[in-house]
Amino acid sequence: MNETTLVTTPSSPAQLLADTKRPASTPAGLVGDTPVLWIGEPFTPVGRGFWAKLEGHNPGGIKDRSALYMVQAARGRGRLLPGARIVESTSGTLGLGLALAGAAYGHPVTVVGDPGMEPLMTGLLTAYGAEVELVTAPHSTGGWQEARRERVAELLAAHPDAWCPDQYNNPDNVAAYAPLAHELVAQLGRIDTLVVAVGTGGHSAGVASVLRGYFPHLRVVGVDTTGSTIFGQPAAPRLMRGLGSSIYPRNVAYDLFDEVHWVAAPEAVWAARHLARHHYATGGWSVGAVALVARWLSRALPAEHRIVSVFPDGPQRYVGTLYDDAYCKEHHLLGHLPADDPDEIGDPFERVVTRWTRCTRVVDPLSFTGERALAGAAR
Incomplete structure (x- = not known):
């Protein structure tokens, strides 16, 4: 036997929008309100x-939230100047968030990864406009993570106006x-x-x-x-x-x-x-x-x-x-x-x-x- 599905018609146009996300004028507007x-x-x-x-x-994952917030906060405090480069160590997800923030606020982004970063992630980051650097050898005690951080320090020294979010220690x-x-x-x-x-x-x-x-x-x-x-x-x-x-x-x-x-x-x-x-x-x-x-x-x-x-x-x-x-x-x-x-x-x-x-x-x-x-x- 066929069953009839009852569809309730909203009484006003406002009700149509009650449970939907608002249209976004920038990619940053797509972040949050996840199910x-x-x-x-x-x-x-x-x-x-x-x-x-x-x-x-979220467009890139949970770290879209932190990338956008850290970039907004740094810009507001004058620590990240207009158009300055963002440099950070990441295994991937924060890199996607920073690429999103860079696109939203007009900053070039350099992501430092290691050989464990998936080819798909490297391709996505490049497609979204980020420059990807891969370290080639782990640190003797801190492993790949510390090797990435050392390369970030080198890049910051080479680009005095660049800014690093320092996701590990940034409140x-x-x-x-x-x-x-x-x-x-x-x-x-x-x-x-x-x-x-x-x-x-x-x-x-x-x-x-x-x-x-x-x-x-x-x-x-x-x-x-x-x-x-x-x-x-x-x-x-x-x-x-x-x-x-x-x-x-x-x-x-x-x-x-x-x-x-x-x-x-x-x-x-x-x-x-x-x-x-x-x-x-x-x-x-x-x-x-x-x-x-x-x-x-x-x-x-x-x-x-x-x-x-x-x-x-x-x-x-x-x-x-x-x-x-x-x-x-x-x-x-x-x-x-x-x-x-x-x-x-x-x-x-x-x-x-x-x-x-x-x-x-x-x-x-x-x-x-x-x-x-x-x-x-x-x-």
Whole structure:
């Protein structure tokens, strides 16, 4: 039997615009007001699930927000002069945001990456008008990240009028995410747990600090990658991009976190691919890692507990990596079903983690240099 779909006609033209985004006169106007999607079964157990903020619906991803805000703030303070060059180190997503900001405000952009940057990302950045430089060798202790930062310093010395956002330490990178937090409050009303990837520390600190003002008992769960130093683990080669660090970004707000999870690359790939197959919403390494942790929390916490995750980007730049079987086989990323539960450690310096692991003691590693030295000696 055919069913008739009832269509309600708005009583006034104003109602037609009530739930739509306004026309944008510049690309910057497309940033923000991203949707929220329920992620439930079959990715999660029956009757359980979590909400995902889909930041991949911004033109370039979540860092469009911070790029625009940091550029606006620097221009307002006179630190970024009209037409001056913007130079920054990035694994890709901030580069897209800076290219967008450069187009919106009339600034040339130079992005410093490394050989791990996907060819698709290099092509996109070039298409959007950014100059891309790739460093050729990692720093002896700071890895590719520090090598990129050293090249940025060289470029700034060669171009005295150039400006670097310094996303790792710039407080504007944190302030940029207040609108995202406000959108979540408007969209969901109540939030009990926030699950966020941690890299530069910008969106985790910016969103969590604002939400804590609304929900004092909010639980904040940070998601890092194995091999990252952010939460006290020793540096190791990292395949995953967009989360983790081999330096210690000062924008990371350690006091906001109730627990941290480290996720390995095969586990993130499994989660990202299953999200794509079952929910038509997915992204890169950060999305897979965050989704894996939020999935577990949806089972571990009471059913009425409202869990919100932030998906920083979409899948487009990862077509040749996470979603490419040849790449995944080359890096031994397939066929690794994540455990039902994470490993547990009582202290971030207890041992080196190589798979999904949880710790409820969160500290700033730079405040525990002696403890880290003892842990390193024990290993």
